[in-house]
Amino acid sequence: HGTDNSATLDALARDPQRLRGVAVIPSGLPEAEIADMHRRGMRGCRMSTVVSGGASFDHLERLSAETFDLGWHLVLHFNRASELVDVAARLERIRSPFVLDHMARIGGAEGVESLPFKVLMSLLDTDRCYVKLASLYRLSALPYPHPDMMPMIERVVEARPDRVIWGSNWPHPICPVPIPNDGDLVDLIPLWLPDAQAQHLALVETPAALYGFDADVAA
Template sequence: MPDYLPFDPNPRAPNPKPPASSCDSQFHVFGPATQYPVRAGAAYEMPTATIDAALRLHRTLGIERGVIVQATTYGADHQVVLDALQAAGPGYRGCANALVLLDGTDNELEKLDAAGIKGARFNRQGLGVSMSEKEFAHAIARIRELGWYAKFQPEATGIMDQLPMFQSLDIPVMLDHMGRPDPRLGTADPSLNAVLELLKKGNVWVMLSLTEKVSRDGAPWDDVVPIAQAYIESAPDRIVWGSDWPHPVSVKQPPNEGDLVEQLYRYAPSDALLKKILVDNPAAFFGFDK
């Protein structure tokens, strides 16, 4: 198992600070390993990145809300997220790993729901997590029963191979990482065009995240700006932002989160758009106002 690089330990505050009640719609927590051992056969293991470190980061950034996304490292064992939600308080929600929908009992799922977990993420197969068609249908049925959303992590090559999984779903759908388009292809990129078509449906949302890996040019990530702006123009009420801290499986030094927030300012240059993406949209999708 390769060694992956840890997060930047010295995040800087963005200038200016984001609006009040801003939300980091995707981050993860890892370890310590003595308390939260990785599952057998995990595709990767990350350096420790605790909820305390995440909350310090959010205070520095001016972030007041967040969504803790279960990493594939822990599979269906959600104790690390449950403990993190208890520590973080009512301004935080969770997203489960979809594996728990296959074998989790009704009581277990009700416990996750009561703790603030309101969705389930289907991870890319490159991380060693996959389902048969029958298993996927069962998982979606349980999501529908719970009133959750379905979250999809694109493959490194984009979303085209996964498109049949979610293009016909009638439940709330969140697409991670901008659908992993290839900026070098511009408007000819199939993943970009597929996401734009999906955004015409009222139940599909897109997360602006993974800027540093979507980009082919590197910082300051100029090649990603037109992609993000195309999504915002298409559906400004269904776009959210996530840091993806601590940037799992990074083989290059992860970016400073202050830079990522300021990159969002380039995507959404008006105060009104910024408030939608950081405050209003996540409040509606994740249920912060309920």
């Protein structure tokens, strides 16, 4: 849909207490238009090098400035892990919180000694970096339960359990591997997040804060 957010806004209107959204917008929108999206449940904006027709990282600083006062976060969707290295210095300078979608696309074969992973770990020190554990089945070189991803997940969760969120990646768009069983993905949660506190942070507290849910909704 490119920068047409009407389908997402329509979905948000159906249950505004329970739903939040991430918009795809170009920089330069009128302030009132962004404020209206916020009123209707949007809480972030996404930039991607995977799909065309949306917002690229060329918009990073401007979108950060235009949405910061509303408390929005930026979602970064990389095509290659090396792109994280390319934009790291810029991420350190912006004020907005940002989510590295799909764990910045770092593959199991790259691992904890790779430059992209070292950059990811350094960005966690900014306090504004969040890592989404989602779509890791695409990044693994090994079959379920994808043990080659575990060393990276363990390091991230150990370092900053308060900066981890989880996603199923349903409905698994542009999927180059067999579509996973979503129940199997849910079964990975206690493997990736081995204690109740880490699970509550990733599944409840951190997304509730990031997406602006009220405390009673997050309880």
